[in-house]
Amino acid sequence: xxxxxTVVSCxxxxxxxxxxxxxxxxxxxxxxxxxxxKKTVLKAGDTLFRAGDPFSNLYAIRSGSFKSAVIGADGDxxxxxxxxxxxxxxxxxxxxxxxxxxxEALEESSVCVLPFSQLESLxxxxxxxxxxxxxxxxxxxxxxxxxxxxxxxxxxxxxLAALLINISSRYSRRGYSASExxxxxxxxxxxxxxxxxxxxxxxxxxxxxxQGLIRVRGRSVSILDLVALSELxxxxxxx
Amino acid sequence: xxxxxTVVSCxxxxxxxxxxxxxxxxxxxxxxxxxxxKKTVLKAGDTLFRAGDPFSNLYAIRSGSFKSAVIGADGDxxxxxxxxxxxxxxxxxxxxxxxxxxxEALEESSVCVLPFSQLESLxxxxxxxxxxxxxxxxxxxxxxxxxxxxxxxxxxxxxLAALLINISSRYSRRGYSASExxxxxxxxxxxxxxxxxxxxxxxxxxxxxxQGLIRVRGRSVSILDLVALSELxxxxxxx
DNA sequence: CGCTTAATTGACTTTCCTCAAACCTGGTGG
DNA sequence: CCACCAGGTTTGAGGAAAGTCAATTAAGCG
Numbered sequence: 340x341x342x343x344x345t346v347v348s349c350x351x352x353x354x355x356x357x358x359x360x361x362x363x364x365x366x367x368x369x370x371x372x373x374x375x376x377k378k379t380v381l382k383a384g385d386t387l388f389r390a391g392d393p394f395s396n397l398y399a400i401r402s403g404s405f406k407s408a409v410i411g412a413d414g415d416x417x418x419x420x421x422x423x424x425x426x427x428x429x430x431x432x433x434x435x436x437x438x439x440x441x442x443e444a445l446e447e448s449s450v451c452v453l454p455f456s457q458l459e460s461l462x463x464x465x466x467x468x469x470x471x472x473x474x475x476x477x478x479x480x481x482x483x484x485x486x487x488x489x490x491x492x493x494x495x496x497x498x499l500a501a502l503l504i505n506i507s508s509r510y511s512r513r514g515y516s517a518s519e520x521x522x523x524x525x526x527x528x529x530x531x532x533x534x535x536x537x538x539x540x541x542x543x544x545x546x547x548x549x550q551g552l553i554r555v556r557g558r559s560v561s562i563l564d565l566v567a568l569s570e571l572x573x574x575x576x577x578x
Numbered sequence: 579x580x581x582x583x584t585v586v587s588c589x590x591x592x593x594x595x596x597x598x599x600x601x602x603x604x605x606x607x608x609x610x611x612x613x614x615x616k617k618t619v620l621k622a623g624d625t626l627f628r629a630g631d632p633f634s635n636l637y638a639i640r641s642g643s644f645k646s647a648v649i650g651a652d653g654d655x656x657x658x659x660x661x662x663x664x665x666x667x668x669x670x671x672x673x674x675x676x677x678x679x680x681x682e683a684l685e686e687s688s689v690c691v692l693p694f695s696q697l698e699s700l701x702x703x704x705x706x707x708x709x710x711x712x713x714x715x716x717x718x719x720x721x722x723x724x725x726x727x728x729x730x731x732x733x734x735x736x737x738l739a740a741l742l743i744n745i746s747s748r749y750s751r752r753g754y755s756a757s758e759x760x761x762x763x764x765x766x767x768x769x770x771x772x773x774x775x776x777x778x779x780x781x782x783x784x785x786x787x788x789q790g791l792i793r794v795r796g797r798s799v800s801i802l803d804l805v806a807l808s809e810l811x812x813x814x815x816x817x
Numbered sequence: 818c819g820c821t822t823a824a825t826t827g828a829c830t831t832t833c834c835t836c837a838a839a840c841c842t843g844g845t846g847g
Numbered sequence: 848c849c850a851c852c853a854g855g856t857t858t859g860a861g862g863a864a865a866g867t868c869a870a871t872t873a874a875g876c877g
Contacts, residue, residue: 409723413812417727431723433716440723459708466702473698476715477672483722484648484670484679488656490729491773495833526856534730536834541857557842557856573652734865765824775866780825796824796874 367465377452381444387428389441394432396452400424403448404523409440418532421524423509430479445523490534493573498533499543500572507562518562606704616691620683626667628680633671635691639663642687643762648679657771660763662748669718684762729773732812737772738782739811746801757801
């Protein structure tokens with residue numbers, strides 16, 4: 340039985356972020372909730388959407404986790420993002436009308452389906468919602484820039500350290516433990532995301548463990564020395 | 579005398595993309611034009627905004643070119659984007675209210691200043707403008723994903739080839755020559771953007787030249803064999 | 818013209834990848 | 848309940864790609 344019991348409540352869900360912030364009337368909130376009522380459950384390996392699928396919905400993760408990836412012209416795949424509960428998928432599909440990449444569940448997961456056209460109309464009438472949508476787009480851009488910094492400037496060691504810290508802090512922000520969590524993705528996906536090979540990732544994990552920075556049993560991780568890890572990641576321990 | 583005579587007309591400017599697409603009344607267009615009237619001229623090395631500056635404007639490039647970059651916690655810099663005439667800068671600053679990175683002119687350049695709050699209000703009233711803003715955000719996200727693929731999966735050779743093709747196609751789309759152009763950025767910036775060193779970039783340029791793929795004199799480049807270059811880039815020649 | 822900065826080229830080192838083998842781990846069926 | 852199988856994972860040895868250091872050449876600019 341997998342630990343996919345990390346079900347998020349609406350109060351710290353990114354869908355909530357769409358309505359919570361300032362100035363939504365009771366009625367507006369009600370309308371938004373109607374838009375978000377539909378939900379879907381996926382099991383590990385299921386795809387939420389594939390590259391080329393027509394764009395019609397955004398997906399907000401309620402529980403579980405996903406990887407999203409793009410496919411190069413020559414067929415090779417780059418994992419661009421790991422998405423955790425409370426985060427949104429599908430934003431990059433708006434402009435072209437089709438999903439440029441795919442999203443796949445890493446474990447049993449459930450998502451809210453948000454028909455974008457409805458969200459769009461509602462935003463047209465509700466400025467605070469509008470702002471929130473801009474904000475999410477913008478935040479996503481900022482994160483991608485961080486990812487570029489990671490791939491462009493960090494050593495293999497720094498990349499893995501940064502990923503561990505990143506995931507830790509994302510869980511922490513949602514109220515889960517910052518020091519103990521489960522990596523729901525296989526080593527191969529971690530390696531791909533970091534621009535490395537599975538072997539290199541495995542070696543690094545072993546090394547971090549020997550150095551007393553983390554403790555790993557299979558896919559569950561304990562952070563033992565966050566400061567040292569931050570040092571390696573080149574990202575001053577920030578929380 | 580620098581070739582900064584690549585002044586873009588409004589008809590293929592990204593500001594134009596904000597108003598052109600479907601359903602703007604004469605009056606709406608007039609209002610948008612009022613918002614975009616202010617412009618600024620910068621010379622090489624001037625910064626349009628710095629990391630930490632408060633966010634208030636977007637900038638649309640009329641002529642010249644820019645690099646934008648983020649700064650890691652440990653001080654090192656990653657160039658995330660080269661921006662050409664007709665493109666927008668500053669979108670990633672919305673969510674935090676400050677610019678997370680900086681943008682610097684690579685040559686004499688001019689930009690339109692777009693106060694975002696005004697743009698936002700106008701978009702609230704004009705659905706087509708709204709859609710266009712989403713579209714630009716989304717497009718940007720898609721491009722960043724491509725950049726991740728570049729850094730994560732391509733060899734040094736593939737990266738440089740991809741950059742040359744990318745710049746070539748962006749000039750071409752705006753009506754300039756696809757096969758002859760000037761790289762306004764120093765080798766160092768190219769290297770940084772590609773996650774390489776200046777020496778490696780230099781060696782690759784020499785090699786491409788020996789192989790008859792390009793011809794380079796200083797910063798001006800001629801593409802001699804686009805197909806072979808696309809092959810190297812892993813991005814089937816697409817135009 | 819001379820000075821400063823950028824770009825190239827070369828020799829050597831490091832990092833990470835490749836290939837290959839051994840090892841777990843969880844699920845299946847005897 | 849245990850043996851077995853398939854996958855993901857770990858570990859090792861050797862090689863290739865790109866980085867570092869250093870010297871040289873070329874290019875912009877006063």
